[in-house]
Amino acid sequence: MKIYSGNSNQPLAKAICKYVGVNLGRCEVSQFPDGETFAKIEENVRGSDVFVIQSTCPPTNHNLMELFIMMDALKRASAARITAVIPFYGYARQDRKDQPRVPITAKLVANLLVAAGANRILTMDLHAQQIQGFFDIPVDHLYANPVLLDYIKTLDTENLTVVCPDVGGIKKAHNIAETLDKPLAIVAKRRKSAHEVEATALIGEVKGSDILLVDDMTETAGTLVAAANLLKREGARKIYACVSHSLLNEIGFERLKNSVIDELITTDSVPNPPREGVNLKVISVAGLLGEAIVRIHKNLSVTSLFNQ
Numbered sequence: 001m002k003i004y005s006g007n008s009n010q011p012l013a014k015a016i017c018k019y020v021g022v023n024l025g026r027c028e029v030s031q032f033p034d035g036e037t038f039a040k041i042e043e044n045v046r047g048s049d050v051f052v053i054q055s056t057c058p059p060t061n062h063n064l065m066e067l068f069i070m071m072d073a074l075k076r077a078s079a080a081r082i083t084a085v086i087p088f089y090g091y092a093r094q095d096r097k098d099q100p101r102v103p104i105t106a107k108l109v110a111n112l113l114v115a116a117g118a119n120r121i122l123t124m125d126l127h128a129q130q131i132q133g134f135f136d137i138p139v140d141h142l143y144a145n146p147v148l149l150d151y152i153k154t155l156d157t158e159n160l161t162v163v164c165p166d167v168g169g170i171k172k173a174h175n176i177a178e179t180l181d182k183p184l185a186i187v188a189k190r191r192k193s194a195h196e197v198e199a200t201a202l203i204g205e206v207k208g209s210d211i212l213l214v215d216d217m218t219e220t221a222g223t224l225v226a227a228a229n230l231l232k233r234e235g236a237r238k239i240y241a242c243v244s245h246s247l248l249n250e251i252g253f254e255r256l257k258n259s260v261i262d263e264l265i266t267t268d269s270v271p272n273p274p275r276e277g278v279n280l281k282v283i284s285v286a287g288l289l290g291e292a293i294v295r296i297h298k299n300l301s302v303t304s305l306f307n308q
Contacts, residue, residue, distance in 0.1 A: 001297045002045055004074075006054040006066035012087065012268050012286060013053040019290030025050075027073075029066055037062070039069045046078040049297050051122075053289075056090030056109075057247055057270035064090065064109065068116040075117035083120040083296060084113055085289060087269035088217075088245045092127035110134040122292055124269060124285065125172075125216050125244035140302055142292060144244040144267050144285055145175055151265060151283050152180070155240065157210040161185055165199070165213050165227035173214040176242075182212075187227040197222040199230040207235030213261070217245040221252040225259045232260045245269050246280070253278055 004025040005013030017024045026042040052074070054067040067084060074082050094105035106128070113121065114137060121139045126132070132139045163185045164173035170186065177184040185204025189197050211231050218224055224241045231239060239261050246266035248256070256264060257277040266272060267285045274280060288305060295302050 001051070001293075002043075002048045002079075003051045003053065003293070004041070004070060005052070006063060006070060008055045008057055008063040008066070009053070009087065009268070009271055011271065012055070012284075012289075015268075015284060015286035016053060016085075016290045016293065019287050020294055027070065029070065037065045037069050039066065039073045041070075041073050041077055044077075045074055047080045049081050049083075050074050050079040051083045051085050051293050051297075053085040053087070055088040055270050056086060057088050057245075058249075060090045064112075068112060071113075071117040081119045082117050083122055083293075084118040085293065086121065086123045087267075087285065087289065088247075089123045089126055089131065092131055095128040095131055106131050107134045120296065122289070122296065124267075124289070127216055140292060140296065142288060142302075142305060143172075143175075144269070144283075144288070145172070145179070146305070146307065147267065147283055147285055147288055148242055148244070148265060149176065149179060151281065152176070152212065152240075152242065157212075157238065157240075159209040160212060161204070161206050161209040161236075162212045162214055163187060163204070163206065163227065163231065165189065165215055165223050169215050172216060176212070176214055187230060189223060189226060197226045199226040202230060202234055206231050209236060211236045211239040213239065213241040215241075215243045217247060218243045218264075219247045219249060219252060221248060221255040221259070224261060224264075225255045228259055228261050238262050240265060242266070246272050246282075248272075248275075 002025045028040045056063050091105040091109045124142045125144050160182050162177035164170050165187045187199050188201040189199050228239050240263050241261050242265040263279045265281045272282050
């Protein structure tokens, strides 16, 4: 087994290697002055079972090209099997034609991954689960819930209610509510633009309850903040937000800093450096992904990793 990493999330790759008990593979991934990506594998991989760790977080296109080029280099170096380990799968929101003359980019990325040399995909908390069907190769789709729940159970909360801020994430929120044996509420929203969201209605009772907002990802924090404001108006007490992938930009950080959300809980599927004024709790998924890598390498079942 050999594990390599691009430049998107080196700390997570090193943590995974520490869990697995192997050294991170030696490779050079750099850029030419004109922006082209160059990759060189600096050790023999002939006949090896290779795992390439790369999150497709911003800069998304650059990180994708790193992954494609690394896998092409490994394929041409005669690696026996290449597994693309993608903790965060970019372009997952473009999974269908919801307007005339638009692409299904999640499917295009799937095709490109296979063309670049991937024999297997290991990913976590896809925005749309049907993306697994875009591949004609095996896909191991893990969930961050078991890791997140370990921390959520330590929170000092009273009358906790799990709230889904977007109807698209009901399944994830329902799983957490069922595991914690807590009631579930839903916020209906209306998207005004790519950066602005309006929470329009609440289904469920939250007055006097602590809140756990659950979503798969956040970027501008518009959905979370709009839902949190509505919940406060409805009488909620402390509000925690929990997302698998936090890709916060400057707008998102500013919104969270000025919001009524007490804490944002997320994973290290993408880099999350601390920011002043934002209470951010980052839970590592290195053990989860590392265990999956070990089991895939040994041809063992990964079913037990889904247990909450």
